[in-house]
Amino acid sequence: MLEAQGIAVDAELLDGADVTDTILAYASEHEVDTIVMGATRQGLLSRALFGDVPETVGERFDGEVLLVRHYQPTRSLVRAWFQRWLGERRVPTVSK
Template sequence: MEPTILVAFDESPQATAALRHALSTYDDAEIHVLHVNDPREWSTGDGLDGFFYSEAAFEQSKESAESLLEEAEDIAQEYDTTVTTASQVGMVAETIVDYAEEHDIDHIVLGSHGRRGISRFLLGSVAERVARRSPGSVTIIREKNPVDDQ
């Protein structure tokens, strides 16, 4: 039976590297590509009255997600394969894990932004939270940032 792989995909170079890794490493797998549309990116809040929801920002984020998933399909074609794509709204790490559980995913591949120090502490690490909660194994791909080399 072929394994089922989930690749978390966003606009980052790390996510593209994760997808390319999955496509080149698991050529016999069924590969799912998931984009998570985080509501914190298209809503604002002041903490007093809750969050302000912008319909226009949400529609723009949906269009962006569709474009990203088309890009993932184009990358998969470079490897002579097809992928199953999905876009969901939610908190990123939790949505990735929930998707993996609901779709019997054997393995998750995702990129890490490689934040360090206070930035990592304040922002948290999606990759770390996914690795802790995942129902299966996780591969974290970290593409080197050219700025890190300077």
């Protein structure tokens, strides 16, 4: 159990074949009232093929779901559109 700002927070590492079902089963078994999870940064194609875990959890969970993500300023509207629909492409960096 973690304690932050006077609020008790349980963090668990779960193992299961289906991410969404595993999260929802744990929440049901342990009477969880709020799930905090990272918002997806996947592109449209990835979400279509593999599903959107945060969205599915939000639709199927009876309690509150809080999605968090790191603030990242966008350089242009065109780049924002490409990132939203195609996903962010990471370029590996090489240090010397």
